[in-house]
Amino acid sequence: MKRKKPLIIKLFIFIDVIIILCFFTVYGPIDKARVFWITTAMETGSHRFLANIFYSDESIKEVMNNNYLIEIDEDTNADSISVGMKEEVTNFTSPYEKEILEHEPDALYKLIEFKYKDFDCHMIAIYDPKRVEIGYQKKLNQGKILSDIVKNNNAILGINGGGYFWSNGYPNGLVVHNGEIIYSTSSTKKYTTAAINEDGVLIVGKMGVKDVKEKNIKEALSFGPTLIVNGKSAKFKGTGGSGLNPRTVIAQRKDGIILFLVVNGYGNKLSWKGRGGVYLTDLITILERYNAYNAINMDGGSSTTMVIGNKLINDPCEPQQNGQDFIRSAWLLK
Secondary structure (H helix, E strand, C coil), X not given: CCCCCCHXXXXXXXXXXXXXXXXXXXXXXXXXXXXXXXXXXXXXXXXXXXXXXXXXXXHHHHHHHCCEEECCCCCXXXXXXXXXXXXXXXXXXXXXXXXXXXXXCCCCEEEEEEEECCEEEEEEEECCHHXXXXXXXXXCCCCECHHHHHHHCCCCEEEECCCECCCCCCECCEEEECCEEEEECXXXXXXEEEEEECCCCEEEEEECHHHHHHCCXXXXXXXXXXXXXXXXXXXXXXCCCCCCECEEEEEEECCCCEEEEEECCCCCCCCCCCCCCECHHXXXXXXXXXXXXXXXXXXXXXXXXXXXXXXXXXXXXCCCECCECCECEEEEEC
């Protein structure tokens, strides 16, 4: 007669199997897992140490050298954007074009929701780009949830904006509002930045303090990378050096329509796959469908948030308060 194994033995066997599977995933012959883990960890500001848990500096360097983004090396041509020139369109070139252009005559914006791969995407088309401004936390080294920033600025809606340093809490790069430089990490350095000029044109690329006056910048926040410049998409080697993460993007079409895009991850649900989301290459695919002419990646991960009025639209990951993370700045529709 066979004896049943005690529960404790079964438990140890189960743990052993899990450990073996983990080591096979991390160190086995499938390189995809190694690239996914390293690029996802290295893209974050606070969790890069997770890459070093399993891999040496040499392995991390090898992966990053084989997975990187090649940004477009040119300035945004503001003259290519036709702000305010509206034409009535009845024959749409694609279902994506119809989603953007088919709206109520006096609509300020339209919310478009769809799935990309396994994740929910929320896109807002804003028909008057001159009404787009930034909002920011007055104590710039302290965070605030997006709902509060939208409410405190009497805004209609918003998405999270620029990045910040985990070490001291201050923004990384430029914060510009109404043509005034609210904050700059350096007076001489240039930062990958999303900026809207006095004419409502989105300008993306490297910018510093001097560019604010020279380019008639009205609103600006820094992050990156740039994804599309003058209709040309960034090129990638491998995954582009980015992992899977929730994403936030600000973009503009040639007709002047501004696009706010957020892509969910797994929300606050734990998953062995990480927090989910998409690669930067996926963002470009989405943006090309909707004819984005200039586009830039903003802060993502747990910061990725969209709010309309007092309603949270997306499902943020790693929530800290009311399903939202604490951020320093936002893009708003006023």
